Amino acid sequence: MEKDIDIFEITTSKDNLHIRFPSFLEYIDDACKTVTQFLKSGHKEVVPHLFAIHLVLREGLTNAVRHGNKNDPDKLVEFQLKINRGKSICLEIADQGEGFDWKDQQLSGLPGDTTHGRGLFIMGSYFTRYSYNQKGNRLYLEKLLSS
Secondary structure (H helix, E strand, O other): EEEEEOOEEEOOOEEEEEEEEEEEHHHHHHHHHHHHHHHHHHHHHHHHHHHHHHHHHHHHHHHHHHHHHHOOOOEEEEEEEEEEOEEEEEEEEEEEOOOOOHHHHHHHHOOOOOOOOOOHHHHHHOOOEEEOOOOOEEEEEEEEEOO
């Protein structure tokens, strides 16, 4: 039996958005468009932060597809966005990969002249805080909206 890999699932409530999709980079654009529509339709206080949200979201989702799930279309990426009473926005991105030692990478700092490895720096620059679960395959991000 063949697995249906052509899915892009969206679930919403007033302050929550959940998206699940197979590991195809093309779905990242769809996720960003969905986030924009969701925020513009009921969360105007977050709209000024769209650049930061999209930058960090693209970084996290790309890492989940490429590095976490290794572009395996049978593995899913899950994304959740939550607005906390207009005070903060929380993002959670999970992949089905083996994870990585994010604390070690965080301590090693910015790479010199490479074209990759800047994700943690970007996340820390545009969001108030970020962390991963112990395994390193679930990313948690929070941005205070007053900052």
